[in-house]
Amino acid sequence: MRRDSPGADGAALIDALIEAVGPEHAATSEEARELASQDVYRSVEMPLAVVSPGSTQEVQAVLRACHAHATATFVRGGGMSYTDAFLPDRERSIVLDTGRLNAVREINAHDLYATVEAGCTWSAVDAELAEHGLRSVFWGPMSGRLSTVGGAMSQGAVTFGSGRHGPSVSAALGLEVVLGDGSVLVTGSGGQPEHSSFFREYGPDLTGLFCGDAGALGVKTAVTLKLEPRPAAGEGLSFSFDDFSQLVEATRRVSRSGLATEVFGAETELIRQAAGRAELKQDARNLFTIMRAASGPVQALRKGLRVVMGGRRFLNASKYLLNFLTEGADAAELRMNLRRIRRAVGDRGIEVANTMAEYARAAPFPAPMIVSPTGRRLLPLHAIVPFSGAVGLHEEYLQYVEGIRGECEEKSVQAFVVYSTSARAGFLWEVVIYWDDEWLSYHRRYLPEEMKGVASEGRANPEGRELVERMRVDLIELMYRHGAVHLQIGRAYPYARDRDPGALELLRSVKRQVDPSGLINPGALGI
Ligand SMILES: Cc1cc2nc3c(=O)[nH]c(=O)nc-3n(C[C@H](O)[C@H](O)[C@H](O)COP(=O)(O)OP(=O)(O)OC[C@H]3O[C@@H](n4cnc5c(N)ncnc54)[C@H](O)[C@@H]3O)c2cc1C
Known part of the structure; x- marks a missing residue:
């Protein structure tokens, strides 16, 4: 109102x-x-x-x-x-x-931790840590140009570092949290006088209690991050697949090896559509970014040439594209890791030009695409399932979209699947729904400079919007049937539904303790 x-x-x-x-x-x-x-x-x-x-x-x-x-x-x-x-x-x-709340309070390069305020963006933290040759073990989601450390700790995020370490919360050593009555608590080893914040696993994991709480248990004001040295060398590999089950198996094998620092991919058609509007000038700019990020001139030239020769040809190939990024302490270790990833993929996929992988390495925090490159509205919905459950989920999804294909065409709605991993534990499967519609003031305000003049606002499409909402509800149900878990629970995913009563009551009693009036992010987590 x-x-x-x-x-x-x-x-x-x-x-x-x-x-x-x-x-x-x-x-x-x-x-x-x-x-x-x-x-x-x-x-x-x-x-x-x-x-x-x-x-x-x-x-x-x-x-x-x-x-x-x-x-x-x-x-x-x-x-x-x-x-x-x-x-x-x-x-x-x-x-x-x-x-x-955007100050970096402490960087302890010797003991490998940093305490930053919760409103720091991931890109700002990473830039500051880079000056010390360090980074956080999870170092950001792709939205990290604008999204914050506090946001990722509160709802869980994956991407940079997740191939090895899992979601964002794996990087949290301790938190400073303001509770509903205005009191402050500190978790982790920093919660005792004269103790530094270097250690999380000391007694019950109170840091874990507040991580992934969707902001329901208090306001995080500072986060202590676990650091590691920045790697000396890194490279990406890209593979194409026609068979989704082969893609899942290749992902499982590479994840099990622990070699990939990041894993991400998408239906090739989505990448093709996203790449379609860019011009040669943009390709050249991307190439320059990739070459600048390479560690030496020879390597830069080699990478640049490979990208130019591969160009966009990889987009014409097959149905799915998958990228693995890996790193090494030196060039020899990197070469060995690349060889082992190729071996783990085997003949399940075809290696293609690593344009996308190299671009992600070179520009890890791209302009956040809050609308598609052409300006269509978008809604991502994700599920994390064990590797054994990914194919079943995908197949039921394909049947579902086939059933509404005509309606989608009529109402200008499209859906594509993208995927990633959370360390060795799970396959992250995500549907991104696109539709033509007018923008909210949010989109006008946060449209990145790079997209201005390229992305344009559509006309109001209430029928399309209604279909997207129906798909959102149906797909969350479908995911639940397949035993999916979620990050970014917010008020969308059924975290509390049919949950073990003892566990749920414990969580509710914690909520009553830290927020007796129920006034902080009410409704989040559904508790
Ligand atoms: C273009 C784009 C790319 C994205 N890429 C990724 C990706 O690579 N990986 C991924 O996992 N997600 C991704 N996301 C989703 C999202 O950006 C991330 O999950 C991100 O971590 C959200 O952080 P935020 O600071 O924007 O949080 P917000 O959206 O502002 O908030 C998220 C939740 O955290 C709570 N919260 C925020 N700060 C605090 C605090 N200090 N204390 C208590 N509660 C708090 C909020 O109440 C809310 O419940 C992407 C989104 C977009 C639009």
């Missing part, structure tokens, strides 16, 4: 918020509130205000004010998600934006 006046108590709350963070960091304009009510997928309720605290103390003051005025707080990091995860679901609410 849109409202113009916050009412008497709302006005008192806003005064308290202004006192907490200063007038310039407590926005009440329609524009700011509307933007905070939207994610990549949709818009729900408008909050009363959007506040941006700049310190842990200011977060405490904000939560105390909300507690006193019985107002819900929805916590927003980079806002780069699509599962209603931070969207206000009620009129009486505020959005707490962590963007000003």
Whole structure:
């Protein structure tokens, strides 16, 4: 519901918020509130205000004010998600934006940890750690140009480093969290006086308790990350497949070897469509980025030539494309790893030009595509299943989309599958649904510079939108039937459904303990 006046108590709350963070960091304009009510997928309720605290103390003051005025707080990091995860679901609410919590508090290069504030973006943290020859063991999702360390710890993310270490939370050594009543707690070894934050597994894993909580258990204000030296050498390999089961088996074998630092791929048609509009100039720019990222001039030339010769020909080949990135302490180790990955894939797939793999290595934090390259709206839905369950899930999905193919064509809706892994444990299968539609103010605000003039807004397509919502519900059901688990639970995936009653009650009692009034991210996780 849109409202113009916050009412008497709302006005008192806003005064308290202004006192907490200063007038310039407590926005009440329609524009700011509307933007905070939207994610990549949709818009729900408008909050009363959007506040941006700049310190842990200011977060405490904000939560105390909300507690006193019985107002819900929805916590927003980079806002780069699509599962209603931070969207206000009620009129009486505020959005707490962590963007000003962006300091790097400590880098301990000797003991390999760094403590950063939760609103730091992954790309900023990585750039700072690079100056010390270090990186976080999980070093970001592809949205890391805008998405935050606190966001990834709160909902779980995969990509850079996940081939070896699994999701983002594997990098957390400790957390600083502000609870519903405004008190602060510290998890990990840093929670005792004169102890540094170097260790997580000391007694029950309280860091783990707050990781993946979808922000339901408090506001993370700082995260201590586990670091590792940056590798001396790295390279990507790309393979094409016609048979999905062969792709899954190749992925399983490479994952089991622990050699791939990143694994990602997509239906070739999706990449073809994404690549279609780019021009030679863009290809040349990509090539330059790849060559710049190579470690020496000879290597740069070799890589550049390979990409030029491979060009986009790999896109004409087959149905699925899969990329593995690997690293080595030196060139010899890298060569050995590449050989072993090729051997693990065997004749299941055909090696193709590694254009996509090399580009991902060279530009790990690309412009976040909140719409398709042409401007179509998008909604990703993912499932993590054991490798043994991936083919069954995919086959039932193919039957499902075949059943609605005519309707999709009629309503300008398309779906493609992309995939990845979470260390040795699981196959991450994701459907990305695209449809023609008008944009939200979110898309206009966050459209990357690189896409301006290329991506354009469509006309309102309520029928297409309704079909996408139906597909979202159906596909989440389909995933549940296949025993899928999820990151980014937010308010979209059925985490609490039929869960073991003892475990669920324990979690609910923790929620009551840390947030007695139930005012922090209410509804998140479904608890
Ligand atoms: C173009 C694009 C690329 C993407 N690439 C990837 C990818 O490679 N891998 C991947 O896993 N995901 C990816 N995503 C999804 C998403 O960006 C990531 O999951 C990312 O980690 C979200 O972080 P954020 O800071 O934007 O969090 P937000 O979307 O702002 O919030 C996510 C959740 O965390 C909570 N939260 C945020 N900060 C805090 C805090 N400090 N304390 C408590 N709770 C908090 C919010 O309440 C919400 O529940 C992508 C999305 C887009 C649009």
